[in-house]
Amino acid sequence: MKVSIQVVVNKEQVSLKVDSRMSLVDMLREELGLTGTHIGCRTGNCGACTVLLAEKPVKACCILAADVDGEGITTIEGLSSDPNALHPMQDAFVKHQGLQCGFCTPGVILSAVAMARNNPAPTEQEVRRALAGNLCRCTGYQFIIKSVLAGAREMAQASG
Ligand code: FES
Ligand code: FES
Structure with missing residues (x-):
């Protein structure tokens, strides 16, 4: 069954007809071409598919596109x-x-920004607690944490 939804993705209003069983991550990648949102496990474990839904980090493989009707979503493409x-x-x-390798990076960055x-x-x-749901198969956690600490400082400075 197809469902009509309206969402704001990266500050742009989008109207779509999606299969009622389609996940949010598939909608972003296949319907909108936003392939910066990655797919690792499809079971909510790896965090590669993390996006911001109403400013909160969520795993887009575990959410149905039909359930985000009327919501605002930010992907890595729309972060800056x-x-x-x-x-x-x-x-x-x-x-x-x-x-x-960068596979986990979009999800890690969106969790870190939130x-x-x-x-x-x-x-x-x-920082370690906030990133607990984002796995890095390259295991570069020390540098990720260093980057998030620096990024948080840079965000604070940028906002004055
Ligand atoms: S793809 Fe692994 S949590 Fe969504
Ligand atoms: S999975 Fe390769 S950088 Fe994290």
């Missing part, structure tokens, strides 16, 4: 407000070698 510049958290990952918006000066422990 300037299309010609990286978001401060993305910038920190580049500067502090927070990625290796945390830093609520907690501009997190401790290492708080």
Whole structure:
């Protein structure tokens, strides 16, 4: 069965007809071409598919597209407000070698941004807790945590 939904994705209003069983991650990738949202496990374990739904990090493989009707979604493609510049958290990952293959990176960054918006000066422990649902198969956790701490500082400075 097809369902009509309206969503705001990366600040753009979108109207779609989706299969009632389609997941949010498949809608983003297949219907909207937003392939920066990755698929690892499809079972809610790896966090590769993390996006922001109403500003909160969610695993898009575990949510039906039909259930996000009327909601706002941010993917990695829409994170920076300037299309010609990286978001401060993305910038920190580049500067502090927070990625290796990059498969987990979009999900990790979205979880990190959601945390830093609520907690501009997190401790290492708080960063580890916020990223508990995001697995890195390259196991580069030390550099990821360093990057998130730096990114949170850069976000706090950028917001004045
Ligand atoms: S693909 Fe969604 S949690 Fe792994
Ligand atoms: S950088 Fe490769 S999975 Fe995390």
